[in-house]
Amino acid sequence: MKICPNCNTQLDDAAVFCTNCGTQFSASQPQPQQQYAQSQPVYAPFFDPYDHTSEYDPKDISDNKVFAMLGYLLGTIGVIIALLASKDSPYTMFHVRQALKFTVVNILLILITALLFWTVIVPLAFGVITCILTVIKVICFFQICSGKAKEPAIIRSLGFLK
Ligand SMILES: [Zn+2]
Known part of the structure; x- marks a missing residue:
């Protein structure tokens, strides 16, 4: 789900422009999940607090x-x-x-x-x-x-x- 920053209309994820007000979206919006993964150390997803x-x-x-x-x-x-x-x-x-x-x-x-x-x-x-x-x-x-x-x-x- 995408929300238009101009008029707050809910839009499809794939939408390139707002169907309500016509605002264009940039093609490459930053993915928050990817940024999170990059900032974590490599071993983090496999870290087990019970593994000594x-x-x-x-x-x-x-x-x-x-x-x-x-x-x-x-x-x-x-x-x-x-x-x-x-x-x-x-x-x-x-x-x-x-x-x-x-x-x-x-x-x-x-x-x-x-x-x-x-x-x-x-x-x-x-x-x-x-x-x-x-x-x-x-x-x-x-x-x-x-x-x-x-x-x-x-x-x-x-x-x-x-
Ligand atoms: Zn809009």
């Missing part, structure tokens, strides 16, 4: 990938192994924190389900949420394979262990 990959040393990531995966693959045991074997690696520690969030959520879910097992809906919800968490863990696993440090979906909304 750039905060970690690429060598640290490649050396400690395996330990970073353990927390997701083996749960608490994996976290303990990672802490013992690779506690000096900031990359491993990042994933240990994410894996601990999964563990905390899991414990909370088990407690809630244990208290409310007599309702039908809570055990069902527990099953569904457990499946979703498993999918998120698998996604985390593949992100580590490609050397990323992203906060897991859903789990990242927890306000502790950033």
Whole structure:
């Protein structure tokens, strides 16, 4: 939609002159969206506030990938192994924190389900949420394979262990 600057008549976007007052429009009007895109840095459209990959040393990531995966693959045991074997690696520690969030959520879910097992809906919800968490863990696993440090979906909304 185009608006005539002279008489404020609403006109078609392709209009070259106003059908009401005859005012001519210049052929190349500046596109505000293009100007916005040009003023942004190149990486801006892909910026993810939950992606901390750039905060970690690429060598640290490649050396400690395996330990970073353990927390997701083996749960608490994996976290303990990672802490013992690779506690000096900031990359491993990042994933240990994410894996601990999964563990905390899991414990909370088990407690809630244990208290409310007599309702039908809570055990069902527990099953569904457990499946979703498993999918998120698998996604985390593949992100580590490609050397990323992203906060897991859903789990990242927890306000502790950033
Ligand atoms: Zn006009």
